[in-house]
Amino acid sequence: MASNQSAPSLGPRPQQMILYLVQVLIIIFLYINSLMITTFFMKEFFYRTMRYILFTSALMADCLYLVVTNILMIFTYFKIYMQMWLCLIIVITSVLLNVITPVTLTVMTLERYVAICMPLQHGQLCSTQRALYCILVIHGVSFIPCLIMILAVFVTVNVSLYREDVICSVEKMTIAIWQSHLRSGVSQFYFLVMFIVVVFSYIKIMRVAQAATVENKKASKKGLQTVLLHAFQLLLCLIQFWCPTLETALLQISVILYINVRYFNYIAFSLTPRCLSPLIYGLRDKEFFEVLRFYASWGLYKRKITYVS
16 A cells, blocks of 8 residues: 555454455545546546646546555455565555655645636646646656665665565565665655645735635635645645554554554545545536536536636
8 A cells, every 4th residue: 555555464353344444435436536537538628727637637646546555455465475576566656656646736736826826827837738747747756756765675675586475565675774764754855845835825825815806805715725625635645654654663562553553544544635636626616516417417417517717
């Protein structure tokens, strides 16, 4: 489960029930996201608007992330072995997808900042072409922690170990203590940068909202609420970067406590923030919600929709 979500094999029934619960939540989440991604491609307005492009890109990454991490969790639970080189590829993929979400949320926060605080430049700065460039930058920035992890593994792991059969988890990639410190340092740096961006955007939007005219106050207030929701999502996403430290300490105390906390961390800091994205842009966004409701009701719900960029 990305940086901290793969759980060891368990026998007790409570952990079994948690595993089943996670499967149900993931199925529901994937269904809702699939419906939203389909809605995105149904209207040209959506894939010509930056905020919807970024939103859908995040949904796709979230879906892949949950599929990959869920496979890891199931394999680990049932003690299914794989070769080390394959485990490395899967773990790197999960880490990449895990980082993409908070980075995308940060960029979406900046987009709201430009829309509210720089409305005259919004059309130029947030065009469709720039949105595609942003996605490339997001994936590039998100790959940096993966590259650091790959280099750290190559430096510490003997070539012969790549053909060993292991129960796959990120801990298998952490051979030396300095690797954990390095990963923690990179995570905290990302947290600091994204925290500064969100706080900066919030303060700027709040000032605009206070000085806005009556007609613009509604839009400014909605932008402020969106930034706050993004900030809450980011907080949940970034807390999981600190979870491995807590889990390692708990492992020294009790294996059962360690396992239970690990499942809780996965549900609270991996599933929950990814369930908030549909709420922010799928239900709160009027234009998207109207189209989503039309397709979700198989065309039974019809209403004229006015698009506002």
